[in-house]
Amino acid sequence: MSSFRVKGGLKLKGEITPQGAKNEALQILCAVLLTEETVHIHKIPNIRDVNKLIELLADMGVEVSKTGPESYQFNAAKVDLDYLDTDKFLTKASSLRGSVMLLGPLLARFGKGKISKPGGDKIGRRRLDTHFVGFQKLGAKFNYDTKREIYNIDGHALKGTYMLLDEASVTGTANILMAAVMAEGKTTIYNAACEPYLQQLCDMLNRMGANITGVGSNLLHIEGVKKLNGTEHTLLPDMIEIGSFIGLAAMTQSEITIKDAQIHRLGIIPDTFKRMGIQMEFRGDDIHIPAQKHYEIETFIDGSILTVADAIWPGFTPDLLSIVLVTATQAKGTVLVHQKMFESRLFFVDKLIDMGAQIILCDPHRATVIGLDRKYPLKGIRMTSPDIRAGVSLLIAALSAEGQSIIDNVEQIDRGYQYIDQRLNALGADIVRID
Template sequence: FSALGATINDTKDGLQIKAKKLRGADILLDEASVTATENGLCAASLAEGTTIIHNAASEPHVQALANLLNGMGAQITGIGTNTLTIQGVKSLKGSTHRIGPDYLEAGSFLALAAVTGGALKIKNAAPQHMRMILQTFTRLGIQTDTQGQDILVAKNQRLEVEKEFGGAVPHIADAPWPGFPADMTSVALVTATQCKGTVLIHEKLFESRLFFVDGLLEMGARIILCDPHRAVILGSDKLRGAKLASPDIRAGMALLIAALCAEGESEIRNITQIDRGFSQIEERLKSLGAQIERS
C-alpha cells in the first residue's frame, strides 16, 4: 500500500491506511505472500497507471481472484506467474464467479483414504492444481488415478517410502507455489507415520508448525523432532487413541486423520480450529463410515 501512495499508521485499534489517490508502482515483494499479493491486486486494479508486482504468489486462489477482478473490468496479465502487471481502471463492475475447489481439503481426504485403507473418489478436485501434492504422496507409496476433474484413491495402498539413490534419507519439504504447500506438511507427516520406511519432513516456511507432533508421540508414533522445522518419521507403527488438542487448522485435521487410523478412541479438543478450514467435517466423515461424534 505504501508503494502505491498510501500512508499507514499503527494505532491502538489496528492499522489505519489512508490515501487520497493510489498510483501504480513497480513492487518487489520480500516474500511470495498470498495475502500481500491479493491485497496488491485489489488496490492496484483501481490505482492510476500501471503496477507490476514481482515475486507475487501464484496459488490457485490468487489466480482465481485475478480472474474475478478481470471479470469485473480490471486489466491484469501474468496470472499464474510470479510477475503480475495491472493496468489501473477507473471503476469495476459486478461479475459472476465460481469458487474453485480447495486443493488442501482434497489432499487431506486423499491422505485419510490412504492411511485408513479405504477407497475414495474425490469429485471436482481440480487435479491440475494438485500435481505436487500427488507427486509427494507417490513418494510415500500412494497411487492415485485421475478421471477428468476427479481423483480416485484405491483401497489398501502400498504405503512405503520411496528410497533415495545412495541410501540417503528421503526428504519432503514445503515451498512456495507450485511447490509442496506448507499447509499440507502436517498431513504429510501423519501419513508418513503409517508408511514403511524413514522420511525427513522439513517445514521451511513457518515457525512452530511441527510442535503438534507431541500428540502423535502420545499415540505411539516414532518421530524425532530435530528442531522447530525438521522431523524424522520412522513409520509403519499402528497408532493408538489419545486425548489431543488441535493447535491450528492444518495440524487439527492431521490429528483427526491420525485418530481415524488409530486403534481405540481419541478425543480432540479445540475443534473450532478444524471448523475454520473444513466445513461440517464430522458429517462428511460419517458419510464415509467414520465413527465420530461432536460433543
C-alpha cells in the same frame, strides 16, 4: 468448546466432494468491496472463517443474500465507512486472519482503510510487512498504533509503480493487487505469489473490468482503471481438503474417490503423495485411492532419505505438510518433513508420539518420521487441536488408531473444514461431536 469422540480402526469407503477453497474464498469475498454492483459467488464453504468474514461484510453495510446452499450475492453499493472506527468492527476483524485483505479494496475504492491486528492460527509469526510496504509504494500513508495494535492507512492518491515483494506472500500479493487495480497508471509486481487461488482472483477482477496481465506468473502488470463492475464467480475445490482425503485414505486403508478435484490445478500435490507410496488413479477429474494395506516411502536416487519441504507455488503448499507427516507414521520408510515458513506448526507431533508414532522433532522446523509399516498401530488418546491443519492431521491419526480418541477444541477444525464429521461419517467413520 466442542470435542470429537472418534472410534478408530474403521475402514471407510465411498465418494466425497471437496468443499470450495477456503483460502480463495477469503480473497474473493474481500474483492466484492471493489464495486457497487452485484457480485454472485458460488461454492462458498460453510466454515467458521468464511462465515465470520461474510458477517463482517454485512456489518459494514454490504447487502448479503444467500441464493443457494453454497451461493451468495453481495452488493457493496452502500458501505458504512464510519463503522470502521467502531470498537465492534476492530474486535471482529481482530478475530479473523483474512480480514487484513479488506484493506486493499477499501484503499482502492474509498481511499482509506483501518483494521486491528488480525488473529488466526497459532503457528508462528505471520508478519504483515509485505502488505503495508506494498501499499506505501503505491503512495499510501501508513500508521500503526502500537498500543492499540491498529493499522491506519490513507490511500487517497494511489499511483501505479514498480515493486519487488520481499516475499511471495499470497495474501500480501492479493491485497496489493486489489489496491492497484484502481490506482492511477501502471503497477508492476515482481516476486508475486502465483497460486491457483490468486489466479482465480486475477481472472475475477479482469471479468469485472480490471486490466491484469502475467496471471499465473510471478510478474504481474496492472493498468489502473476508474471503475469495476459486478460479476459471477465459482471457487475452486479446496486443494488442502483433497490432500487431506488422500492421506486419510492411506492411513485408514480405505477406498475413497475424491470427486471433481480439478486435478490440473493441484500442482505437485498428487505426485508428492505418490512419493509417499500412496496409489491413486485419475478418472477424468476424480481421484480414486484404492484400499492399501502397505505403502512405502520413496528415497532419493542416491538412496538418501526423502525430504518433503514447503515452498512457494508451484512448490508444495505448507498447509499439507502436517498431513504428509501423519501419513508417514504408518508408511514403510523414513521421511524428513521440513516446514520452512512457520516455526510453531510442527509442535503438534507430541500428540502423535503419545499415540505411538516414531517421530524425532529435530528443531521447530524439521521432523524426521520413521514409518512403522502398521506393525505398531497408533493408539487412541485425548488431545487438543492447536490449529486447522494440525487438527485434521490428529483426526486422521485418531481414525486410524486402535481404540477411542477424544479431540478437544475442534472449533479450530471447523474453521477450515465444513461438516467434516458428517461427511466422514457418511463414508463409514464413527465421529461423535460433543458440546
